[in-house]
Amino acid sequence: MTTTVGKDLGERATSGSGATSGTAHKRLTPAPPPGKLEDSPAFPAAAKRELGNTQQRDNLLRATATIRAKRAARAAEVDQWEELRVAAAAIKDRAHRHLADYLEQAEANLTRAGAHVHWARDAAEANQIVVDLVCQTGVHEVVKVKSMVTQETELNEALEAAGIAAWETDLAELIVQLGHDRPSHVLVPAIHRNRSEIRDIFVKEMGLYGQAAPEGISDQPAELAAAARRHLRDKFLRAEVGISGGNFIVADTGSLVIVESEGNGRMCLTLPKTLISVVGIEKVVPTFEDLEVFMRLLPRSSTGERMNPYTSMWTGVTPGDGPQDVHVVLVDNGRTNALADPAGRQTLRCIRCSACMNTCPVYAQVGGHAYGSVYPGPIGICLTPLLRGLDRPIDRSLPYACTLCGACTEVCPVKIEFPDLIVQLRRRVAESKQAERRPHLETTAMAGGRFVFARGSRFGLVGYVTGLAGRVLAPRRTFGRHLPWPASLWTRARDLPVPPKRSFRHWWKGAGR
C-alpha cells in the first residue's frame, strides 16, 4: 500500500544529504507551483488572469453564497452576538497591548507542563527550528494539521529540502497538495475546486503517494471523503511526528487549542510521539475563560455551525496520553510590525474564520490566488502589507483590491474596521511612492488635482475646457476602451464617461436656472 513512499525514502536515505537541489533530487511530496508568492504580479494583473478561469468563478460564487447563508443563520441565533463581538475585540486588544507579559506567562506555564518553547524571528528561523527538531527524531515524514502560519513560512518546502515528507491531512489541504496547487482560502483552501475536479485529482495522484483512490470512485462528496480517510489512515497510524498550528494559546494555563472538523487534527495531535506546534505570537489570549467567547464566535463565523465537530485543548505533556515530546514554536515573522502600527494592530485580532472573504464581492470574483499571499480577501489585503512591508508590487497593490463596501466589517467576529484601515494603507502606499522621488502616475494626478482645486479660477477654466470637449464628443457617452496610456489604465477595465456639455458651475451661474 505504501511502497511508493517507502521506496523513495529508502533511495533518499542512501543517496546522502547533498541532493537537496537540482534535478537529481526526486521529490517526496507533490510539487507546488513554481515561484514565490511574494513575487506575484500586482493585483490587477493577477485578478485579470484569475477572472479568465470561469470554472473557478462558478465554484467560488456557489461556495461563498452557501457559506454566507449558513453563517448568517447561525449568527442570528445568538441574541448576544454583538456583545460577543465587542468582548472578543477587547480580549484580543488586551492581549496585544500587554503581549510580552502574556507570552512570558504562556511560556512559563508551557514549560512547567513539560513543553519546550522556541522563538522564531522570521519564517526561515521557524522552519529551521522545525527541521532540526524533526531531524533529531530521525524520521523522514511528518503529518500536518492545517495551519496558516506554516503555509506563511512555507514549512513544507523547507522540510522537503531536508529530505522530510510533510503530509497535509486536512481534506482541503490534501486536495491542494495532491493538485500541485496553492491554497486560495484560509478555511477551505480548495474552495476553488468543485467535486469533479477533486475526483480527478484523487484518481490521478493518490496512488503515487500512498493508498490509491478506489476504482470507479464517483464525485459524491461522501465517497471523496471516504477515499481521503483510507488514503491517510496508514500515514496517521505510522506517524511519529505531528506538526500543527494553534487557534489559541491560553496564557494563564499554557494550553493550546485546535479547532477542526474531520478528526485529522486529533490524529496528528494524539498518535505521534513528537508534536511540534507552530503558532503566531498574536494567538495568545489571557485566560482559559476567554475561550467561552471565542468558542461561540469562531464556529458560527467560519463554517456556519453551532460548534465544529472536534476541538482539542492540551497543556504540554499529558503522561500516558499522546505525544510525550511536545514543542511550541512562537513565530513573529512580521507580526511585531503590525503590532507597532497603531492602525494596523487590530489585524492581529483575526481568528482566521474567513467570514470576511466569504462576504467580499471582490474575493468572490477573483478568488484567493490573485492576492499573492496565503491570506486573501479583506484580511489579506490588510495583513499581508503589514507583515511583509510595501516594497513589492503585489504588496503595494493589495490595499486597492477593495471597493470599500464594508461588508467584511459587518461580519467580522472581532470587529476589525477594514475600510478605515484600507484607506490608511492606501495613504501609506502613496507616501512610500512619494518618498521614492520617482514619478508615479497616481501621485502626479493627485498633484494636478491639488493645483486645480486650489483656485476657483483654475477650477472654472477646467470646467470650461471639459464642457468644450463634451460638446465636441456628443452624442457619445463614453470614450470607449482604446485610449492611449495612461488613460488606458482606467479604460481597460472601466468606462470613462465623456464630460457634460456644461459644467455644474456654469449652470449654477445662471444659464440653467
Place this chain on the structure above:
Amino acid sequence: MSARSEILARIRAGLSDVPAGSAPDGDVPVPWEYGRAGALPAGVDVLELFVERCRDYKAVVERVAADGVPAAVVRHLTEAGVASVVLPAGLDEAWRDAVVAAGVEVLGDEPLLSAAALDAVGGVVTGARVGIAETGTIVLDHAPDQGRRALTLVPDLHLCVIGAEQVVSDVPEAVALLRASIEAGRPLTWVSGPSATSDIELQRVEGVHGPRTLIILLREVS
C-alpha cells in the same frame, strides 16, 4: 541577542503607546460577564435541547434511566454489529459486565494498545465530563472513565454515556466547569457529532477520520 529577547524587545518597542506598568484589565476593560447560563428556547428544557442539538449533527441519542444503561449499551453495540470494544479502566463495572456477558470481545488499554490494535477494534464506550445543550457537544476530559484521547478517536464507533446532571445550557457554563480539568493537567476533547467535513463545495459530509458513528446515552435519575 536571542530570538526570544529580540521578539520581546520588538513587542515592547512597538507598544510605546501603552502606559508603562498599566494593569491589563484596567487598560482594556472587557465588557463581558463570564460563566453565565444561556437562555433556552421557550418551552424546551435543557435536556430536550441537548438531545435535539446532538441529533441535529447526526449523533444517535437515547434517554435512558440509570438502571437501564448496561442493557442500552449492549443493545446499541450489538445493533451496530460491533464485535470488539475497548473499555477504559475507570468505566462503570456494571456496564463492563453487561458487555462481557453479551459476548462482545472486551479489550483494556493496559498496557497501552498500539495505534494499529486500536484501528482493529470496533468501538469504544466512555463517560464524559460535560454536555453542552445549545451546541450539541460532549466534552471529554479523559479521566479514567473516558481513557486517553486515542481511544475515542481511532475506533469507528464511540458510545458515550453522559449523566443528565452533567448537561449545561451553553459554552460559558461548560468552560467554567472545565477549568478544574485543565488545571489538573487533563487534555480536553470537545465532540459535536461524528467527524465531518465541509471541504467539498461547503457541503457538510459526515464521516472522515474520527468515529463515523457517535451514540450518546443520556443517563437520567431513575
